[in-house]
Amino acid sequence: MSRVADTAAQRLLRFHERYFDAVASARKTLTVRWNESHTTGTALAYFEHADRTTLPVDITSVETHRLSELTAQTLRLKTDSGLLGYVSNLRDRYPGMPEDAQVDVVTFRLSAVNI
Template sequence: MTTPTGWANDDVVIAKAMELAATLGDDQNHTVAAAAMDLNGNIYAGVNNYHFNGGPCAELVVLGIAASAHAGRLATMVAVGDGGRGVISPCGRCRQVMLDQHPDICVLVPNDDQIRSISVRELLPYSYAQPDEDPDRFVRFSRRYLDDVLAGRKTRTIRYRDPVPLGLTTFVFEDGEHLGFVTMSGVVDDVRPIRMSDLDSDYQEGLRGHYPDMPADPQLTEVRFHI
């Protein structure tokens, strides 16, 4: 499988999970490895612990390991099967737990012969959100926008199926060449719906590069922000 996402962080997380999965032997209680990266660039890895009474998946083990290390918010998660099975998708229970505890995490999943980075919210559409859950939120950007955001030249972003929280949050910048993240505090001032057809052709072309699976004229979200 290849990784078309183009993010250096994704490659490192996948490699860590692959490395751990390759060490798993014939013990049928441990057949999947998972790895996750936090916003400081630290990676946490673990394996599943199957049991007929409901032993945890590898992703849930990693969430516990990260919490034990006081990792805070996690940016990326991936699971890899033993025996060379490669990247696998999380089960429904893991998706719900990640959504509740890390609502802005991206999950690496197989898609034909490629690996895609998908928001956990997209992996679990129309999901139940616990009313008493209020985890810290963050908003992702490509690092190529970092200078413009810092200088105040960029104060608007358009998102597709990517809910953004209002108010004080953390802006997270990453790219394909640099490991880790650049983070800063920011404020989301306004979030409102907009149609693709309301945007100029150059902006539409750029968005389709970010979201290749969009329909012809989707409902988008216009986000206004400042640092």
């Protein structure tokens, strides 16, 4: 892949392809990440293994929490019962994540500006 000298690198917020519709419709505006480096500002939502386009997003906050201290409220879940499933999914995505991991709760919104 070649790059033009004056183009800025695009920051990517990666998702599994199954989340495209939820992000595109703004139903999904929060994600939890471990051992990744995200900051507020513009980025592209990139959907792995998909033929779909990227979506411009604004990362609005990045808050660090201990995995063991995540709550349904922090994750904007409707019930506490969803918390165990959410953490289980995180462990599937990050199999090397330790029990005492610190994770980032990343909130974002679709951007009106193409980046």
